[in-house]
Amino acid sequence: MTTILLNSAMMPDEGLYILQRVRREFFAELIADAHRRGNLRSYIGYPETAQHIERISGVPIPVNRAATQLPDQALLAVCKLKYRVSDPAMKGQLQPNENDYEYYVATYDRNHLRWRIVSDESQSSQAA
Numbered sequence: 560m561t562t563i564l565l566n567s568a569m570m571p572d573e574g575l576y577i578l579q580r581v582r583r584e585f586f587a588e589l590i591a592d593a594h595r596r597g598n599l600r601s602y603i604g605y606p607e608t609a610q611h612i613e614r615i616s617g618v619p620i621p622v623n624r625a626a627t628q629l630p631d632q633a634l635l636a637v638c639k640l641k642y643r644v645s646d647p648a649m650k651g652q653l654q655p656n657e658n659d660y661e662y663y664v665a666t667y668d669r670n671h672l673r674w675r676i677v678s679d680e681s682q683s684s685q686a687a
Contacts, residue, residue: 562593562634563627563667564601564620566608571627574669576635583615586662589636590616602627603638607655612638614657629667637663 570576581589590612593599601621603609609620641661644653 560598560632560634561630562589562599562636563629564590564599564603564612565627565635565637565639566603566605567639568637568663568665569627572629572669574629574667575671576665576667578635578637578663578665581662581664583660583662586636586638586664587612587616589634589664590618590620593634593636594618607653608638608640608660611655611657611660629669631669633667635663635665635667637665639663 568578590599594616599618601609601623602625603612603620603622604624606622609622612618612620638660640655640659642659
């Protein structure tokens with residue numbers, strides 16, 4: 560299964576997500592294992608975050624600002640700041656320290672929807 564590396568706990572596509580906070584050591588080993596298997600895909604958009612993950616895992620992490628593309632099933636590895644940067648102009652200039660990050664792992668399944676939310680648009684077209 561592909562491991563998708565993210566710098567925010569976002570949901571870029573419909574499907575079922577199950578998110579769990581993990582310890583730094585577990586996160587680092589997960590990244591190293593996915594890299595060894597050739598199953599790691601980075602969508603880390605900030606050099607500081609990529610460097611932090613590289614320091615804790617020993618794996619080179621490319622910066623990738625492309626839109627996140629998820630396969631039908633994936634493991635999401637999230638390394639994010641514990642806080643939001645209040646001034647967006649400061650995003651690339653911030654120098655977070657090692658304790659400013661938190662780590663999550665999520666499973667993702669595009670085809671396993673427990674329920675379908677019907678949008679106003681689809682309800683309107685069904686009524687017509």
